[in-house]
């Protein structure tokens with residue numbers, strides 16, 4: 473195997489499913505970065521289960537003003553224990569199979585190879601490698617860094633499988649739990665109670681028309697070009713002959729970056745107020761637990777131009793959340809790019825094509841050279 477494949481095999485061998493600690497993979501990355509003469513800094517925290525997680529930053533220079541950051545998450549989604557290749561990188565027909573090969577250890581291996589093959593002493597501007605924890609369970613590691621703001625970063629290249637297409641904008645991701653309450657009663661005497669399910673159904677009607685309304689605020693770069701919403705789960709009632717006392721549903725929406733996440737919540741609260749004015753004891757709680765913002769970098773940003781030239785591919789957008797939004801908080805113009813296809817990620821049999829992996833290292837090498845040399 474070549475150096476880049478060996479490097480990827482080493483990362484895949486370490487089981488770094490999000491529920492586990494990522495200390496082992498961080499130690500491995502620290503060693504590799506240390507060997508290149510990079511300065512490393514750990515940002516540890518304990519997750520909600522008391523498991524230690526670490527965000528690791530490796531710098532060409534001890535400074536907090538960074539010109540370019542290459543960002544990759546160290547965690548992966550879980551894998552089927554029967555998938556024998558999951559932690560044993562296997563090559564077949566020009567593809568490398570293993571958990572994380574595509575999402576996102578392939579990018580990390582490419583970034584390390586890029587740095588290994590550059591004369592770092594010739595760089596005039598500081599470069600950082602940022603390795604995050606808990607991306608797959610809500611971008612938690614990146615959010616910690618965005619809060620702590622240990623660095624200011626001018627340009628970020630965030631690794632995610634995009635088949636090397638530069639992604640210059642992404643939709644946000646928001647989630648709320650809605651609990652509607654009613655009054656239980658025997659279903660033979662509905663006038664004695666109030667059905668939480670019927671109440672919820674009125675809110676769902678509002679949401680259906682809000683989904684239509686959202687279509688008018690357009691952002692042409694996206695497909696579909698507007699904020700979408702979904703009620704994916706609903707649960708209510710205790711028995712067929714009892715008026716439901718409670719009904720809960722999830723409300724998920726993906727705002728275009730030009731629209732604040734609160735926009736839909738505000739519209740939804742107006743709908744709730746409307747229902748309450750018709751029925752004074754109408755009860756509903758909205759717990760908006762997640763509001764990840766999207767990101768957008770201008771099409772004429774030097775970073776986007778550079779990556780379009782290096783890959784020969786026009787930049788695009790994605791409808792899912794990435795760590796690019798947190799990098800924006802650190803002052804960055806950001807782009808998302810990486811080897812492998814997002815449709816192959818998160819599956820048994822996840823793979824990265826060798827040619828794309830090697831091409832990615834070359835693209836990152838060019839990016840470092842152009843952005844970090846005067």
Ligand SMILES: [Zn+2]
Pocket residue numbers: 545575576607631632633
């Ligand atoms: Zn990923």
